[in-house]
Amino acid sequence: MRPLAHGAAHHCFGCGKANRSGLRLNFLVSDEGLIVCRTKIPARFEGPPGYVHGGVIATLLDEAMSKANRACNVIAMTRHLEVDYRRPVPLRSTIEITARHLKAEGRKHFCEAEIRLHGETLASGKALFIAVTKQFLLSRTKD
Numbered sequence: 001m002r003p004l005a006h007g008a009a010h011h012c013f014g015c016g017k018a019n020r021s022g023l024r025l026n027f028l029v030s031d032e033g034l035i036v037c038r039t040k041i042p043a044r045f046e047g048p049p050g051y052v053h054g055g056v057i058a059t060l061l062d063e064a065m066s067k068a069n070r071a072c073n074v075i076a077m078t079r080h081l082e083v084d085y086r087r088p089v090p091l092r093s094t095i096e097i098t099a100r101h102l103k104a105e106g107r108k109h110f111c112e113a114e115i116r117l118h119g120e121t122l123a124s125g126k127a128l129f130i131a132v133t134k135q136f137l138l139s140r141t142k143d
């Protein structure tokens, strides 16, 4: 596994190093394109007492899948996301988030992701991403 180089999105809520309120996730990538992130989610992202907020769980899955696209040199935005909340995700425990790019059909890219704790799958997700140009993605950065 090697560190996945990030793009220009330094303020990204998921991975931006300059976003002090964000999750500041770090991702690894394998030679086969598998994305892995091991992290502890701080208490400020609480939903149910002691557990991660469901919206944040969706963010973790979405972020990991977007990195799976990136590992394929694809810049894409999430068009459709589905999440299975199987078990609550505890705060402050080292969870493992994995994601992979499954297939592409034109601009459509299909990915899947999981969050695990001690080998048990707590949440999983699938998403459809649509490839966009860098110009489209950065078109609002000067506002």
Ligand SMILES: CCCCCCCCCCCC(=O)SCCNC(=O)CCNC(=O)[C@H](O)C(C)(C)COP(=O)(O)OP(=O)(O)OC[C@H]1O[C@@H](n2cnc3c(N)ncnc32)[C@H](O)[C@@H]1OP(=O)(O)O
Residues within 6 Å of the ligand: 007, 008, 009, 062, 063, 066, 075, 076, 077, 078, 079, 080, 108, 128, 130, 132, 134, 137
């Ligand atoms: C600098 C580097 C930094 C790199 C930084 C990288 C940042 C990554 C961001 C991380 C992920 C995010 O959080 S992104 C943030 C959350 N997402 C968003 O805000 C996206 C908002 N949505 C949009 O702006 C737009 O919908 C787009 C751009 C995604 C797509 O618009 P579009 O180009 O008009 O395409 P659209 O027609 O809607 O859909 C394309 C195709 O998908 C099909 N399609 C649509 N929905 C479905 C569906 N549920 N199941 C199957 N297929 C579907 C359509 O039929 C169509 O098929 P066909 O007719 O073509 O066959």
